[in-house]
Amino acid sequence: MLDTKDILETIHMISDENLDVRTVTMGISLLDCADEDPHRACEKIYNKITTRAKDLVKVAEEVSTAYGVPIVNKRISVTPIAMLLAPCKNPDPVEFARTLDAAAKKVGVNFVGGFSALVQKGFSAGDRLLIDSIPDALAATDIVCSSINIGSTKAGINMDAVALMGPIVRRAAEITAQRNCIGPAKLVVFCNAPEDNPFMAGAFHGPGEPDCVIHVGVSGPGAVRAALAKQSAGMDLGEVAELVKRTAFKITRMGQLVGNLVSERLGVPFGIVDLSLAPTPAIGDSVANVLEEMGLESCGCCGTTAALALLNDAVKKGGVMASNFVGGLSGAFIPVSEDAGMIAAAQCGSLSIEKLEAMTAVCSVGIDMVILPGDTPAEVISALIADEAAIGMVNSKTTAVRVIPAIGKQVGDTLDFGGLLGWGPVMQINRFSPAKFIGRGGRIPAPLQSLKN
Amino acid sequence: MKAVVTVVGRDTVGILAKVAGVCAETNVNVEEVTQSILSGTFAMIMVVDVTACTIDFAELQQCFNAAGEEKGVDIKVTRQELYDAMHHI
Incomplete structure (x- = not known):
């Protein structure tokens, strides 16, 4: 039996509180596209993506219309490309990136993730080649996203990779300086990267995943904020948590329904719902505003x-009950440039990078979409990556760094990417040098899993 | 196949007639109607059967959009499963 109140609540959440399914992401394994000849490998990749994802956008839009639920993004994640570079003779990684870009544009998705390498314990064939090519690959393409996993709780932190990634982030910004330094906005450095994450820029299709799968990322900070604004007066924090749980349940059920329908209509197995509160720069659709x-x-x-x-905890508890398979990053995202409340907090001096780092110990990801001064040294970026990775490694959680050195800009300036990536102020970062520490390289051993204090 | 038509906006004469007219033209059977006016805001919910609808769902939504624009209200048509999923365990 349908209840009028429930129906109006749903309509209100979608129309006025920016409730949507943030992304339907098709994960596609490219392992069967491996070939000694790089051109032949690229041809197979193009064919597989354009065949598998041929109807993804059309079907997602049909479901969106029939159920009145906006599906903001349709995306593709693929097997880490470093694995396909490994068997090739003299491959050009940028050719692989261009292939992904062309295939993704052909099927009409708005991002493809998987220009990636997993190097938490060391480099294998293809990994170094891919990492070195990231700045050029991101500059030569429009919708390709890259991610590198440099650490894990089981493996420790590959500090050689950390030392490499600082200069790569800087270089990616430098060669896209004329395009608002967009390069590093499409590059994530992970510790404990999930293999089924539907969100960009960190999505890739892990080697343990099936051939093709549909993941869904929900959103809804606006709906949670509105529920708190309307109902939380006089509540203690236990009751606030309960209210967040109830709202997260509804949001996630919507995501699960959409995921099931898209997967059924495409004949592709359903993977996971990522229970994330993913903000947008739209006013009110902000995780910072929920906290406020x-x-x-x-x-x-x-x-x-x-x-x-x-x-973060209440979102997971509410969401887990609502979905039969949960995965990905699942939690509250705290990107700065993509969240109007975070932007305001950074601008008024309330939010610092150090506080963001502390927040990443309890949120779902990490230092995300933070704009750094253009002259930030590469070793400082590497050290920031090491700090984040350490938080993830020790706490058995995913952490990540996606920072953008705003070339030619200083603290007080702003950088605008447009669209979902938003805009933000250049934030102050500690300038004392970690160069000698980063220069040591090697590997930070995996942490003890007992004696937890 | 059940769907829910929701109409939200300022109350004016003829909203129900307009929405019912679209249903009749497209062979959509109205099974249940509830409406209320809360602080001047008109809210109507119709449960309809779209099994024998003569046009596809996207076109039906467009017809309701056009009717909504004419009457100055927001009309949405949504498959019923959405509400079942979100509000029932």
């Missing part, structure tokens, strides 16, 4: 980490 609704004057003030811990 709990009673913080401005995101970043003392209490922010505790509020975020409550939010």
